[in-house]
Amino acid sequence: MTTPEPFPFIDVSGTPHERGVQIGQQACERIGKSVALYAGRIERLGLTRADLARLVGEIEPSCAHFTPRHVEEMRGIAEGAGLAFEDIALINARTEIIARARLEANLRNEEPDGCTGVIVLPERSASGRLIHAQNWDWLSACAETAIVMRVHPDDGPAFLTFTEAGGVARSGLNEAGIAITANYLECERDYSQSGVPLPFIRRAVLEHEHLALAMRDVATTPKACSNNMMVSHRDGFAIDFECAPDEAFHLFPDDGLLVHANHWIGPTARARIRETGIADSPDSLYRDWRVHQHLKGNRAITPDDVKTALFDDFATPHSVCRPDRSGRGGDDYATVAMIVMDPTQGTMEVAPLPAQNRAFTRYALEGGAGRGR
Numbered sequence: 001m002t003t004p005e006p007f008p009f010i011d012v013s014g015t016p017h018e019r020g021v022q023i024g025q026q027a028c029e030r031i032g033k034s035v036a037l038y039a040g041r042i043e044r045l046g047l048t049r050a051d052l053a054r055l056v057g058e059i060e061p062s063c064a065h066f067t068p069r070h071v072e073e074m075r076g077i078a079e080g081a082g083l084a085f086e087d088i089a090l091i092n093a094r095t096e097i098i099a100r101a102r103l104e105a106n107l108r109n110e111e112p113d114g115c116t117g118v119i120v121l122p123e124r125s126a127s128g129r130l131i132h133a134q135n136w137d138w139l140s141a142c143a144e145t146a147i148v149m150r151v152h153p154d155d156g157p158a159f160l161t162f163t164e165a166g167g168v169a170r171s172g173l174n175e176a177g178i179a180i181t182a183n184y185l186e187c188e189r190d191y192s193q194s195g196v197p198l199p200f201i202r203r204a205v206l207e208h209e210h211l212a213l214a215m216r217d218v219a220t221t222p223k224a225c226s227n228n229m230m231v232s233h234r235d236g237f238a239i240d241f242e243c244a245p246d247e248a249f250h251l252f253p254d255d256g257l258l259v260h261a262n263h264w265i266g267p268t269a270r271a272r273i274r275e276t277g278i279a280d281s282p283d284s285l286y287r288d289w290r291v292h293q294h295l296k297g298n299r300a301i302t303p304d305d306v307k308t309a310l311f312d313d314f315a316t317p318h319s320v321c322r323p324d325r326s327g328r329g330g331d332d333y334a335t336v337a338m339i340v341m342d343p344t345q346g347t348m349e350v351a352p353l354p355a356q357n358r359a360f361t362r363y364a365l366e367g368g369a370g371r372g373r
Contacts, residue, residue, distance in 0.1 A: 004143050004352040006361040007162070007337070009369040013152035016069040020076020023166075027147050028081045030165035034145040035087040038094045045101045049086070055097050056089040059197065063093075066196045066221065067204060070168050077166055091166040093197040096224045103191060114138065114335070115183040116261045116287045116320050117230045118295070118306060119238040124256035126300035132232045133306045133340040134171055134181040135354070136162075140324045140332040143352045148363045158365055159206040160348055162339050169203035171339050172348075175365055176209045177234030179343045180218075184262050185226035186277030189245050195223035205231060215239065219248040226277075228260055234343035242269045257295055261288040283318035290314050303340050303349070310338050311354060323355040 008030065012022040024031065042052055064071045074088045081088075090097055114137025122128050147165045152158045161172030173179040180202055201221050208214040211233045218229045223245045232238040238258045240251040242265065249269035251258070262277055262284035264270050278285070294309035295301055312320040324334040338354040341347070346365035351357055363369045 003357050003359065006359075006369070007350055007352060008147045009363055010147050010149045012149065013154075015154050016073040017076040019151060019153070020073040020078075021080035023073075023149065024077040024080020024082075027165040030145050030147055031077070031081045031083065031088075031091070033141070034091045034164050034166050035083060037139065037141055037145060038090050038098070039087070041098055042090070042101055045098075045105050045107070047101050047104075051101070052090060052097070053086050055100055056086045056093070058100075058194070059093050059096060060089065062194055062196050062222075063200055067200055070200050070203060073168060081166070088166050091164055092168055092199050096195075096197050099191055099225065114262060114281060114284075114322065114333075115181075116291055116310065117181045117183055117228075117259070118291055118309065119230060119232050119253065119258040120295070120301045120306065121238060121253055121256040122236045124299060124301050126302045129342055129344040130232055130234055130236060130238070131301065131303055131306055131340065132173070132179040132181065132230070132238075132343060133303075133310060133338070134183075134230075135310050135321060135335045136171070136337045136339065137322050137335050138333065140334040140336065140353070142336045143334075146337060146352075148348070148350060148369070150363070150365065153207065156207045157209050160346070160363055160365055161203070161206060162337065162348065162350055163199070168199050169206055170199065171341075172202070172206050173341050173343045173346065173365075174206045174208075175346060177343050178205060178208060178211055178214050179232045179234075179341050180205045180214075181230050181339070183228040183230070183260055184277070184281070185228045185242060185264060186275070186280070187226050187244055187264070187273040188276055189273065190225040190276070193222065193224065193245050195225075195245055196221050198223065198225075198227050202229070205229075211237065215241075218243070219250070222246065228262070230258065230260060232343060242266055244269070244273050247272075255296075257292065259288045259292045259295075261285075283315065286315065287320045290320050303342070306340055307338065311358070313355070321355050324353070
């Protein structure tokens with residue numbers, strides 16, 4: 001089996017529009033693949049370009065109200081890549097747009113991202129530095145559409161983000177020591193209200209210099225759907241937000257470890273919402289347990305220990321580290337990437353398709369990118 005190529009490293013700076021144009025130009029090929037991937041899903045639901053423009057028009061006001069600079073950056077990406085604004089909006093709001101399209105077609109949403117996240121506080125880390133990591137489970141094709149971006153904005157801290165090409169952010173860390181990953185969640189309140197698309201909230205976290213403001217954006221921003229967001233700080237703090245569209249419930253580490261997959265864990269959340277995601281992600285119930293079992297007895301955890309936990313193949317293919325497999329609609333799904341971050345050093349290691357490939361590339365806030373172990 002061919003070893004997948006490392007994710008391209010895109011380095012941009014300047015105003016939102018300038019950054020967008022640079023992203024569009026540098027990641028043009030992968031952005032085109034992202035657009036084709038999600039446009040194909042829209043077409044399979046019977047929607048036209050006019051329908052897409054309408055759905056984007058319904059979402060854009062909430063995006064512009066929350067962070068107008070992100071909309072400006074998306075327009076720059078479209079310009080740099082030679083694409084329509086609607087195409088870039090589809091990449092950034094694909095969760096919300098595809099779900100809306102499925103609802104209009106009287107179909108339930110059956111396209112959950114997977115993901116298993118873990119944070120190790122400094123007191124449990126061999127180096128004394130916080131470790132924040134995640135497996136991202138989604139369409140196998142995204143191994144050819146994702147990138148790592150280093151952004152030096154004209155205002156605010158520099159940051160690194162692993163994201164789909166054309167997207168404003170997914171997982172990442174910034175030079176203020178803040179890091180974020182996110183996991184799919186589902187409840188009965190989903191798509192009962194409008195809200196800010198999830199990538200905009202994650203990007204806002206990375207643009208903050210202060211942890212408190214980053215936490216505020218995660219906890220209080222209205223969302224269209226549920227999501228779990230794990231936020232950490234290099235000085236030794238971690239918190240998990242189990243977010244319903246209209247409220248958020250927080251969890252703290254237990255004995256220096258915080259692990260989360262794709263089901264609601266907190267007792268307050270479970271008392272207030274109805275879990276609806278187990279039908280699509282029943283393996284979530286053991287994935288977080290498996291990761292915790294790997295790490296719980298270790299008082300000096302290394303990044304390699306975290307990788308070993310995230311490589312776990314118990315009950316494969318429905319495992320922590322998922323090999324390529326066919327899913328509903330004929331699409332292939334897998335663990336697209338394993339991301340291991342060190343917010344203190346400002347670095348992330350990323351391996352594409354880790355069920356078949358254990359070669360990591362190291363990306364940094366300073367310097368370039370290089371192959372690691």
